[in-house]
Amino acid sequence: MIKPIIKTLWWENGRLYIIDQRVLPEKERILELKNIRDVWESIRNLSIRGAPAIGCVAAYGVTLSALRIDTKDSKGFIKEIKSNIKYLKTSRPTAYNLFFALSRMERVLEEFSDMSISWLKERLLKEAENIYREDLDCCYKIGVNGARLIQDNMNILTHCNAGGLATSGYGTALAVFFTAKKQKKKFNVFVNETRPVLQGARLTTWELKKAGIPYTLICDNMAGYLMNLGRIDMIITGADRIAKNGDTANKIGTYSLAVLAKYHKVDFYIAAPYSTFDPSIKNGKDIPVEERDAEEVRKIKGRLIAPSDAPVYNPAFDITPTHLIKGFITEDGIIKKPGGWLSG
């Protein structure tokens, strides 16, 4: 049984807990999510973020809501949970793992609609636990598969946080580093701070420090210059949604990195479990890109850094076309040539 490296979210005695990612690394604050509204809010306000982590917490959130329903009306029970699932789907539009996990929970209700309410409650909990365990397992395998790419003295750049905090606790891009570290490889990670929400500066640094992995924090606009100086050997990021052709939605700034990597002949990899692959979407053009509040750009830690009425454009993600991606590090291995994997 794989153990999480970071305790991101957990279910304990019928209660759902998360670490509040908004206040890391200054404070390690635990939040209990007590109802479906809490779960929705925690996803929307980024207390929990990262595509696989969102999927897990949403699945547990559905379970939580099911356990709280006190009724003998089976149809009403299923109807209410389905409405909660629909509600959670509105929390964030881009990460596919959210829809992947919620669809699995929904399928339980559909497949077993003639079972008793108490049986269904147990089955929903089991499904959430499966989603969580499978993610942990996938992330572990991503680590093992990706670590083969890491050689001594390499400098690897990562963007945003594709770590334990973004998953059930083992990470995707960072799983590669965790595993390589266990294999006693010596390498340095350049961490893009990742404006506007600074997941790199706040979360990835915190995880790497905990794991004893050497890192260097940079501003996002420094990565190209470092590549030009020959100081970046490889780039690995996570993903929020991957279309059938391999076009990948990930944190804003990923696309620029991929173009810069191409220009400087630096290998650019995406690390993600299959739950991030959306078979219903042909290419990146059809992936919805969330635009978030202007205040995320105008303010940092509550302090204004621009005129209070500054017009802002704040897309949370961008789309990297498949031809800029050298390979996808998945639980099944590194897929070098995207295309056909989902139809197969």
Add this chain to the structure above:
Amino acid sequence: MIKPIIKTLWWENGRLYIIDQRVLPEKERILELKNIRDVWESIRNLSIRGAPAIGCVAAYGVTLSALRIDTKDSKGFIKEIKSNIKYLKTSRPTAYNLFFALSRMERVLEEFSDMSISWLKERLLKEAENIYREDLDCCYKIGVNGARLIQDNMNILTHCNAGGLATSGYGTALAVFFTAKKQKKKFNVFVNETRPVLQGARLTTWELKKAGIPYTLICDNMAGYLMNLGRIDMIITGADRIAKNGDTANKIGTYSLAVLAKYHKVDFYIAAPYSTFDPSIKNGKDIPVEERDAEEVRKIKGRLIAPSDAPVYNPAFDITPTHLIKGFITEDGIIKKPGGWLSG
């Protein structure tokens, strides 16, 4: 006589004043620089920044120090001023205008070493005023020359602050926008926030707002995505030093923008007066790139955004090779093919 659009620095009744750029746009605080140490500090701590502005304030700083020297020993007088000039040269290493201005002040001392102290004091003030007036004049002409590139409905991206605040008051890249606005052209400026010191978010937005020019603030890592969406028609930035072959040092992030511009076939221009061109440097490799304190990256407005001991790489500038630059907008016109201008 050209009037500054922004009151960045001024000499009044024998006193030298600047607007404190560290606290803009929240506060419009005026600082009096009372001695050579104040001038050095104000440059080093970014109270005043921007290559042409640094040149102007350094020239006035030399004058200030000269006026304060109470001696009848002509040789001692010259020696002390030369030592002050040497001292100011250590304030920041990259911006060429600093050395350009200080060399002019030094030349006055050398050419007129047999003149009286009071004559020299007047001549030094005159030279500082000339440097200031010439910069204002150059910036105005840069505006007129560059405005020809701006057409209605264009979206132009700029990085950092190449505005009135970075010069004697009229700007370089922003002079182009100020002039186009006066010509009643309709356009939008995308402003890169420009981490780590946020000169775009804090200063460029403030200037554009004052001038009534529509703008949109973005994080630095969003520019590539916008280019991919076809939403950037042109990029104009300033420069801190331009080598003989056209390689250009400018705020960190400029190089990445230039590569992204090349990839997306977006025209990338540098706006700068001749005082930014360094005839002694063959190419970008020889331009010293200042590395600044890690705290600039770890903290924003005094608040930690990363582990307090996070290792950081913080180059203040990068070098954009000449082949990525479509043209240089100067006081003499737009130079399309760099090379030979300084030898000619």
